[in-house]
Amino acid sequence: MQRRTLLKLGLGSAVVLAAAGGGLALLRPGLEGTKLSVGGRAMFGAVARAVLDGMLPAAEAARDAAVQAHLGRLDDTIAMLAPATRGELSQLVALLGSLPGRKWLAGLDADWPAASPAQVQAALQSMRASTVALRQQAYHALRDLTNAAYFADPGAWPAIGYPGPRAL
Numbered sequence: 001m002q003r004r005t006l007l008k009l010g011l012g013s014a015v016v017l018a019a020a021g022g023g024l025a026l027l028r029p030g031l032e033g034t035k036l037s038v039g040g041r042a043m044f045g046a047v048a049r050a051v052l053d054g055m056l057p058a059a060e061a062a063r064d065a066a067v068q069a070h071l072g073r074l075d076d077t078i079a080m081l082a083p084a085t086r087g088e089l090s091q092l093v094a095l096l097g098s099l100p101g102r103k104w105l106a107g108l109d110a111d112w113p114a115a116s117p118a119q120v121q122a123a124l125q126s127m128r129a130s131t132v133a134l135r136q137q138a139y140h141a142l143r144d145l146t147n148a149a150y151f152a153d154p155g156a157w158p159a160i161g162y163p164g165p166r167a168l
Contacts, residue, residue: 030093031086034079039097039112041071044146046112050120051146055159074149089145092138105138 030040045067049056052070056063078086095101102108108115108123115123127139150156157164 029090030095030097031078031090034086035075036071036078036093037097040093043093043096043112044071044074044142046115046117046120047124047142048146048150050117050124051143052150053117053121055150055156069153070146070150073152074145077145077149077152089141092141096138105135 030037036044048067048070049063056066078089081089096105097112102112105127106123107126108119110116110119112120124139124142127135127142130136130139151160154164
């Protein structure tokens with residue numbers, strides 16, 4: 001395949017994906033106002049279980065409660081983002097919530113709630129190591145938002161050895 005053909009194919013694919021993602025976001029947005037949609041909560045719950053693996057409680061009920069509390073903090077974090085940033089995040093969550101978007105952007109075959117933490121970790125690693133900038137940006141958005149919301153809770157600080165802010 002010639003270089004021009006490859007570039008045209010890549011550009012065409014990006015345009016189609018962007019149009020599909022934008023259309024999908026209008027039909028089924030990833031955010032409802034400043035909160036995650038049901039699908040967004042399922043996706044970020046799976047991402048949290050993968051990114052925070054080893055830091056979450058071992059017992060299933062306690063882990064589920066920790067993830068739900070985390071999703072509440074994530075909603076609070078998202079609410080503080082600029083409206084334009086929330087709009088982009090809504091499109092990303094909508095795209096990742098769709099089968100084609102999840103497969104192309106994350107490389108994940110299983111639906112988010114059905115995927116194991118190891119499968120999600122592999123998908124995130126694939127996004128991080130990708131040569132496609134959009135996949136890398138999506139990875140950083142998912143990981144950074146997950147970490148920001150999780151470590152906003154002072155109860156999470158001991159796991160990383162952070163004693164908290166110094167008293168002045």
